[in-house]
Amino acid sequence: MSTPVVDVWGPVAPGARSSYPPAPEPHDEWSLAGGTAWVYYSPLNRRQLIRPVILSDGFSNGSSNLDQLWHGLEENGDYRFVSELHATGRDVIILGYSDRTASITDNADTAIDCIRRAISERVGRAKLVVGGFSMGGLVTRYALAKMEQDPALPDHETSLYFSYDSPHHGAWFPIALQAFTHFATDNWGDDPNVGPYLRQLSGLLNSPAARQMARWHIEKVGDTPQSAPERVAFLQELDELGGWPRGVRKIGVANGVDTGVGNGIQAGARAVRCNGQTLRDTWLNTQAQGDQTVARLHKTDDGEPTSVRTSGLPDIDGAPGGLFTVPSPAGDAGSFGMAAVLMALLGNTVDPDVIGTSCFIPAISALAAGDINDSKALYRPITPDHSALDAFVCASRNEGHTTMTEELGAWIVNEIVAQ
Known part of the structure; x- marks a missing residue:
């Protein structure tokens, strides 16, 4: 039996090929320190980067797979997220990493490199939108906060941060x-x-x-x-940066309900x-x-x-x-x-x-709305005063982690358009 092929979280069936069809060829590809950015210009912008939206990959095995990412954003749900962003004149930058199991802080440096590149390539002065899926929401949260606090780094020129079912208060591996x-x-x-x-x-x-x-x-x-020592150290570093980027509107979605129903x-x-x-x-x-x-x-x-x-x-x-x-x-x-x-x-x-x-990813973790060690908090209805986010929306049912749906994806697109 041959060695299993690595795909998404880990190996799939021995001898199998990737199940994802090829993604469209990106209009540009940026080689970054620790990763790659794939750039898809809006058809409205004539191959110019005018209103950039950076979408960060999350936790998985090995390096980021563009085919898998495109499938998740465009083909694996009931909402074509990239196409809808393009229709509003937003240019999409899909940010991938050489090692998705690497430290969040290491991959945050790659995100910072991507943000700087987007600013340098941008035509005009439109503010950026920066966020990510699953761990990608933590990576970009840390990156933006670091850019605000480190005097050696430039202004991130970002107006909106979003997270999509990100483990702000921790993930659960049984x-x-x-x-x-x-x-x-x-x-x-x-x-x-x-x-x-x-x-x-x-x-x-x-x-x-x-x-x-x-x-x-x-x-x-x-x-x-x-909590592993690495988690304790990461949370301390994040706290020293202020916990969150402060100069942006912070929004998020959860693939779980806000009613407290398990x-x-x-x-x-x-x-x-x-x-x-x-x-x-x-x-x-x-x-x-x-x-x-x-x-x-x-x-x-x-x-x-x-x-x-x-x-x-x-x-x-x-x-x-x-x-x-x-x-x-x-x-x-x-x-x-x-x-x-x-x-x-x-x-x-x-x-x-x-x-x-x-x-x-408990809903209260995705919305930074409570301690997942607290059983009562896990099952209570979530209200805006519980969350560290400026705005959020939850799924109408408990569904697969990072599933792209119209109710979540369209809400994020509307928030981006409102900027």
Whole structure:
């Protein structure tokens, strides 16, 4: 079996090709320190950069993939975001990174390079719009704040900042999933068939960007879930820059609802269980409050199972917010669905009643509207006085993280036009 192909979050099916059709050829391509910007001029602007909108990529494995980005913006939802921006005379700059798992602060330097290039290439004096999707919203938030505070950097000349389902107050990677991934990698990471997938997924969860985004992180099985040192340091650096850019209007959207209604996933439920060639009565549970065993991990040739316990975490898997979706060797999967795929690849029979996904970016995190450690805050209705943003809108249902929809995309376009 060949090594899996890397696509989006991680490898897809062994020997598979990228599932994304080619994006249109950009009108210009900028080579940046740590990344690339693909420039698409509005048809109204005759191949001139007049009213730039910078759209930053987010967290994933490897380097940014223009085909994948274009697909997400134009083809993978019910709203053609780039086309609608073009129709308003806005020029679109898609910002990608050489390493999407790198530190947020490192990729923020690439964003700063892109902003400076846009200012230098711009015809006229129209202010920029700068923002991003998922982690891209944090990257551009940090970049703009740094440009305001660092006297060695120029004015960012930006009037509007936006984020699209960005983890302003942290992302949720289920501890049970983190533990199972590291456990499987420790035991079968050298397997020629499954090992490449396991090593890359484990490395992704332990990458600098994941450590900075995850509200709770474990590096290996048996660790106590907590904020990684990299997250603590990042939040301190962001705070020293003032937390947010101050000279811009700040808006954001969430792929979760603002009503406080969860996604229907029950706390403390059996999410996935398997038996078979390599694993015996191994299971993962959804997160509940209080003391809990979230996973039982047992190799068939070991005498004692490994129990993974948590204490003091909220019932966050069922919280309102953008849902966890990633590609897997069997197609798109959610958090626990991905664990089920891995269990099957390891030669086991998986119980059919799998809880496939879970909350990934709680709505209150996407809107900077509360502490995701607080179960009551996770499930309360969100009002404008809760949010650090100047304006926001939420989805009418809890949907896949960064899904481009008309209700969210059109609202952002209208906000941009109003500038």
